[in-house]
Amino acid sequence: MIEVRGLTMRYGRAVAVDDLSFTVRPGLVTGFLGPNGAGKSTTMRAVLGLEVPAAGETLVDGRSYVSLRSPLRTMGALLDAGAVHGGRTARDHLRCLARSNGIGMARVAAVLEQVGLTGVADRRIKGFSLGMRQRLGIAAALLGDPAVLVLDEPLNGLDPEGIRWLRGLLRSLAGEGRTVLLSSHLMNELAVTADHVVVIGRGRLIADTTMDDLAGHFQGDVLVRTSRPERLTAVMRTQGATVTTEDDGALSVRGLGAARIGELALAAGIALVELSPRGASLEEAFIRLTGDSTEYTTVSEDRTDYTTVTGEGSGRAPVRRAAR
Template sequence: MIVARGLTKTYGPKTAVDHLSFTVGPGRVTGFLGPNGAGKSTTMRMILGLDRPTSGSVTVNGRSYAASPAPLREVGALLEARALHPGRSARDHLRWLAASNGIPRTRIDEVLDLVGLEAVAEQRVGRFSLGMGQRLGIAVALLGDPPVVVLDEPVNGLDPEGIRWVRNLARELAGQGRTVLVSSHLMSEMALTADHLIVVGRGRMLADCSMADFITEHASSYVRVRSPRVSDAEALLRGNGLDVDRLDDELRVRGRNAAEIGELLGGAGLYVHELALVQSSLEDAFMTLTADSVEYATHPAETAGAVR
């Protein structure tokens, strides 16, 4: 369980994370979503005690990360940028990590096997491809068999097979009752992985809800109506209190489903040439949501003033 309260980080006049409060619960995959520069990585660094919050706090299993006597056994993390020495072999990298937290050496072979790197374990990691580096990062995260797993952009650089593997792994970890937080700037990826969504933009919370609620609330849908008597149809629908937009000879109707709209028009004797439910994709919903946060950023002077 990860709990953030009023978490804030400023760098000079720039606010990277702006009063974020959220809870990441166990047993489900929580997607941490936002465009680049939204403050995802900064938030994750604060969870891991790498960066010190300017104000607010974040706890893991009830205490700050730094207070954990054996943090690798409590929280496993894949950091966004590679955090390893290119001259060291994969096995040696896991060896020192295991040693630092009193994890038995047998566990090293287990995680190497788990991520499929056993054949290249003795190779220096400088020669690893991006995908192999990500797999090693996941091995590091799972080394201590932690109940909380934090993955920052885990699918970066992975091939389609690797992406699917990470997706299944995240779901599996959550299925075992672990707390899983996965960051991404790709809504399409989250749609397939996450049960719960935390969406941030410009360091601010934009949404914190289940994936289903997110779809209902933000992925707007409308019914497209075409009729030879488009003006009459428009007047009728408006007369019934529906929300109607007109684009040339097309009507976009919100507030009722297609069947109801069809019956309304048919009842008035109006021919209908097209009647279709149009559901915007999650990607569009995400774009719309974060577009607002980009608009917000076009007044940087205000932001700067608020921080000082």
């Protein structure tokens, strides 16, 4: 597994990562989330020994990455799909990596086929699209058949088929008992791919919990459809509900449960076509959690408090509250 212990990264007076600690466990796809500038990439670089911490440490299976004799056999990583020699072919790029770690050439052919690049393996990388470079980077990460994978924004540039393929691959690898750490800004994809989530903001831990528990900490809304939306809206607002109208005319209601909405509609003689409670999405939970940690923000009418969550104990205990 990957252990981050009290990691602190400084660049001059700027603190990029501030006493950060979390563990990425085997058998799970762990989503690594945070606003731009939160310290995600810096943390991943520290795990790979590309940055020297001001304090703390990062361990892979109990050892620092730089101490591993054949690192690609222990942990594969993709941090920047563009960090390749454009004049080399895809096959030669992987051959160089394989030789540096004592990996046989048969494995090069295997990973090229696995990521769907066999047909372009002898083309120069400078002619590759971003999606093709991402697939090549994933092939390099898989080259040593490692037990641990660290992927920074691997979905960027992939088409829908590629995203679906990568989702299935990561789920399969985790199912084999491997450790997978994945960062992405595509919340919808992480919601269906990740089992666990680590959220950071301004270099500090905000949440370390299961995907289900993260959304469970935040109240969703109730979707209501009726032939008399204006009348029902007026009734619900007298009870303190917040009601917004969606594009298709349905009502999104916060502040009242489905049962109470049904009672109010019945008392007012209003027929309901649909009454559906909806949980908070990963995107909503992320925005609420990181509201005070986002470097560039737009003004929103949503003033909902956010709660910092950890995976310790029940995984649902609030640690702090801060009004946005």
